[in-house]
Amino acid sequence: MALAALTISAGAFATDRIIEVPAPTPGADMTGTIRQVLNDAGAVKNSKVTVVFQPGAVYNISRSAATALVRHVSNTTTRGENPDPTKHFGLWLHGMKNVTVDGRGATLLTHGEMTAIGIDSCTNVTITNLNIDAADPSVPEMRVVSRTDSTLTTSVVPPSRYSINSQGKLYWEGNGWQFTGGIAQLWGNGYTLRCASPMDRYRYASTDSRGNLVWHYDAGQAPECAPGMVYQMRHSIRNEVATFINRSERVTLSDMNYLFLGNFGIVAQMSSDITYDRVRCLPDPASGRTCAGFADFMQVSGCRDKVKITRCDFAGAHDDPINIHGTHLKVVKCEGNTVDVRFMHGQTRGFENYLPGDEIAVTDPHSLLRGARAKVKSIRQLSDTDYRLTLDRSLEEAINALGGDAVIDNISANPEVEITYNTFTLTPTRGILLTTSGKTVIAHNTFIKIPMASILIADDARSWFESGPVCDVTIRNNRFIDCASPVILIAPENDKDLGPVHSGIRITDNDFIFNTPGPQKPVLIEAHGTKDLKINGNRSNIPSGLNIKN
Template sequence: MDISPTIIRLADFGGRPNSGEDAAAAMRGALEAASVIEGPVVLACEQGLYDFYPEQAARAKYYISNTASEEENPDVTRTIGILLHGIRNMMLDGNGSLFVFHGKQTMIVIDSCEQIAIRNLRMDFAYPTVVEMTVEAIGVNCLDMAVHPDSRYEIVSGALYWFGEGWRFRDGPMQEHDTLTDTTWRTGNLSASAVRVEERGPGKLRLFYEAWCMPTTSVGRVFQARDGIRDQVGAFIVQSSKIAWSDVGVHFMHGLGLVCQFSEDISFERMELAPRPETGRTVAAFADCIHVSGCRGVVRVADSRFVGAHDDAINVHGTYMRVAGLPAADEVLLRFMHPQTYGFPAFFPGDRIAFVRAGTLTSFAEAVVSEAELLEPRVMRVKLDRDAPQDIRSDDVAENVTWAPEVEIVRNQMSRIPTRGVLVTTSRRALIEENRFERITMSAVLVAGDAGSWYESGRVNNLTIRGNSFFECGEADHAVIAISPENTEPSFVHAHIKIEDNQFEMRATPVLDARYTRDLTFVNNRIALHGQAREAGAAIRLLGCDEVSLSCNHYI
């Protein structure tokens, strides 16, 4: 028998829409009330605009994968607009409301929760930490720029500084956006490289250059800049299960994006990760849009739009940790290697651990974890149900093969992405189907895996890429679909990959580049080559592959 949910209204705790008041305390009170109710709960918001300021936000320490190193961000305390901790069977229903965040914040944290739904909500920032300016005119060794109204600046001794609520920077990563083609790519920081900046009027700048370093650009191009430090994320889902986001607009995120870490059964349906049209902005994400690290169950992303990021649209992976010692016959010390990933438990009792050769990226031994503890932010001690392998090498790594999800990425649209559309490295079933990838600057789909750079783990063993549309994606060094494990010794890494019934509208780039893959099928695909693409060389490049089937593809 269905149980009617208990309705909790944000208004009953002082949350008034369109008031300009800080809604953080009201939201915290409503969530505390919801946490003690048995059975389903709906936290309902009266439709309108709610502001969330950092002064009354929650603060908690969280180590988050792929964010910032100890040197970049020594204090991992996050400023959290909405914190859900230990809550079961609750829905946050925005009823179409807009939540506007101020300063640098992690908008939502879902920690140790079960069966949580976030729906009918839009989220944005008052002053996004990615600033924007547009080329108005090109002069002799100078550029005239119009600054977006949501981007604030000051000029000090001829140098341009950007600032917002609690942040300020001068240099950092910059991207150039062509509004005519809706294409974005990374470039040098043209405001930091200017020899002098002058203000021509409110929001009007003139940037001067030495003749030898005058930027090459066009009138109408938009330049986007940020400081590069991922000290917050858009949202963080950690050690939680059955989390469902639906009908949610995320119009800007500071930091990595919507991060899922050691959680299971997560879905994102009908999401709009794009700038609000009325703002005139071109950027919605400071880095990735959705980032999944060390999860299990099913991760599903469906019927959503990803427009305007500063990094990848979707990235799903695990983490390789290097074997750093053998304190006992049945114990290993494991070390986080990448500067931006550390500090969180990566193994739990009952998990299956695989030992992997760094050179070949192949497993040579497995065991079950009986104990696991984080000795320090970069080192874990793991006790096994058997002796550790005796032939461990100094660069061998280990991965948690229990926490690897099934992945479904279906019927999404991705555009204005400067890097990759989808990265996926998981040993379980993965499906990328009926998506549209538009002018993704690098590979639209990348299957990687490495034990020497990002240490992102996962041997793909069952991936289907079917019925997608790829429009002018990739570049000379980045195939539209790239299967590129970073093994340094010859060995089959990935296997059982099907690429079928897709449509490729090509520019000068390979369609497929595959390395060290076994059982690879590329069939029934339609490839249209235009102009200079016909001179680009091989459409398909293979290295160290076996059991490859290429058939019934149509080249136009």
């Protein structure tokens, strides 16, 4: 394999080096070639390294040739859904420092369900100028051609593939995957909304003389839709992610085009100083596709220091474009200076949620108020859900005061957050879901036709177990266009009111625009369980209201 290493300049490092990825052979699987280049880059010491792809080239990468490693990822799958948590990494960066991967406009085209990029235990890594797409996106699409009360005629959007067996049962297919049934969304009229799947009640499927896919139902059972609308369908197993950033620091993704994110989004977990700049999560407009993501676009779990998301575009998700949170673990045993804790939501488990030196707090899962604190000295894994923490002092008294019904919040894993100059649209859920105690600024963003709260500040310890309270949030100079009511929702999930959960929230100088107002006056801001809430300078083009319950 020919690799070019060029000396660029001298500076803080001995040399700066460039290593080229060879031009792809048409139709060939380039996974192994890219792996070797990254291994060579990782072997370079005391030097900054830039790995460059050939400008505009398309590199096929496959699940079958990927680096297969067991990695547990927050908010993905239960044991029952996915007994094997192995991820299949196309680009695998492990233990690297001071590395830039410059795609120069190249495309990684995935084949099979896989994780396109993995960044694990790395420091000062940048991925830039790279496109991510799928040869077989695991969210097939079909456009409605016509409908009767017993038939639905559709045109399948390439590259979606399917087969129909002798009984007329349809299976959506890709490289190494197949499903029938599942979850559906309907795109049209400027919205993407969850809906009943057209695969729920059909009797059989067939093709007509024009190559259209025709679904046959009992009389009156064809789903309600209109010509031109697009069904997006998927199974529910988040067995891979688009990009996984794990236990790394100073990681930047910039000028990236994620044309499809399967089967979850960009996940930063237990990492610090994360920057996403000009990351576009959008379907390729030339492809005819309307969906860019299997679930969330950006999930930030248990991170610290600072998370910056700026100048990004989000359209075509199947869940929240941005979700930033920590994780409450339930106390199952406490003796002296040791506490045994457990991941409670089935889709999150298997990774250490703490680092030595982290400050933790005993939290009442019903009031969500933090109590006594301690620092973690060591962590021992007992199972994929249970961990034993050795602390610098006992929390036994505080836990017993709650009758043993307590959770632990990792105070140290609450990053500062900056979300600025982004655009959000065509999602079935919220725009931003956020729970962090770090200083947060959400400013100069545009939200278009978001069907739930555009911004939700939550906190819970009995459902998703996503922590924690906010204490310094500024929401300013954003534009909300035809978004659902309430547009901004502050709603901690406490069922016992012993005092406010959130504090220090300022909502100022935002524009709320309703081009097609409904019959009821929209609620711009709804809040409860919050103190020191300041609202001023906001504008709306129609009469609107607030719903504040402190």
